[in-house]
Amino acid sequence: MIWNPEDYAKNSDAQLKWAQELRETLDLQGNKSILDVGCGDGKITADFAKTLPESRVIGVDSSAEMIAYATHTYTTARYPHLTFACVDARSLNFDREFDLCFSNAVLHWVDNHQAFLRGASRALRSGGRLVISCGGKGGAADVLQVFSEVIASKQWNNYFNEFHNPYFFYSDRDYAPWLNETNFKVERLELVPKDMTHLGKEGLASWIRTTWMPFTHCVPETQRNDFIADFVEKYLERFPLDQNGLAHIRMVRLEVNALKL
Template identity: 50%
Template sequence: MSDWNAQDYEKNSSAQQKWAQELIAKLNLKGHEHILDLGCGDGKVTAELARCVPGGLVLGVDQSEAMINLAQARYPKAQSANLSFQQMDARQLTFQNEFDVAFSNATLHWVDHHVSVLNGLAAGLRSQGRILLQMGGQGNALGIIQAFETVMRQSQWHKYFEDFTFPYFFNSPVDYQNWLPTTGFAPLRVELIPKDMTHSNSEALAGWIRTTWFPYIQCVPKERAEVFVTEVVEQYLQEHPIRTGGLTHVAMMRLEVEAQKTKAS
């Protein structure tokens, strides 16, 4: 996807950052590893990885030029010697035996052809290298998707979605259990993990929808985009009301994949 608003994402991705921190803890890093962060976005998670490996190196890659530009501006090489960023398509990785760990958080549900991704990761990892990937999985964000579908069917919006194709790839554990052995990985753990995503109020929910569900929003005229987002939020909150404390809640389903490289590259 090339239409990311990097600054807006930076402001509205606190849940993704929290989940990334939980995922980083599962790596049990020693401090010297060379790490690839696949889908690094604005770079704040990549920077956390770099702080975990003062004796190692971390490279963040992302297809979005806007995201890479923001990450490079936020974390200049002069301030973070073991951290760098590069624009690259996850399906066309070009690394060879460079990394001990490949990490990815909240990215691969945007990507088709996961076998191509896994082949690239296997080539880029050193012997016995490992991957830890988390992405939207089967059943993810059903309430949000249903809210979009309800609003899209309304007469004032329907014409903008006549050729719309669902843009996400929410795979199942079975998919990865089939793909991993064929791409040179031994599965260690492949599971769906439910997550409760919270936002402080309806405006924060709208910010998250605007920044991460933009394939829907870009279908409508720009001058009507905010109205469309507001109607989606209102529709969602009708079915999933704000609870005590003012928080909104979205039921998410994350596919988490942990595996080790088995084949020599």
């Protein structure tokens, strides 16, 4: 799957907001070493580097397109201690180098969270902190339901004969033993409901185009906008815009805050 970094950067304000909310709960002072796993376009990683200008900050992502965009956008001239690298979340190859391993709005794309947790545990120093926020069990249920109806329709079903849902939404009960097995002490582990909003039909369509590519890219490019418009129409029939013209998406985030033993 090939990401469009520019499009993602324009349509990921909610992800940045949630990441900033998480960061504000952390006591980050002085010289820290921070690993941002699944850094995407780099805006969240750069936000760490701006807030902690003397800290070593590394952003990793499996998308070469995202890493190229982040490296070009957030240069070492502006952020001398910030670097980016193309690394899969399941194959972290660091050895006790970091005080914080952070991952926001990424791991629901990853099919092996236990491999990620093993790599995160290796990457952290003793006493280091793991902070995760990703799609959790029950997340985007309304979106997935509407998609299931759209792709079952006669107009689109031929494109989805071999389709498999690519998202991995886990619960706190799933995560507790995995964290224990990888040498983490849990300080916070919970599913948190979130209300995501997008401005009008256009905002909702942009979000679908940007982040639901496993669905939209099953359809030929010449028909993709029609497919997205079909989804938006059906979604808003069921969940109309509010009085301010906002579309609401019921999300659930799995949030983890744990210490490396």
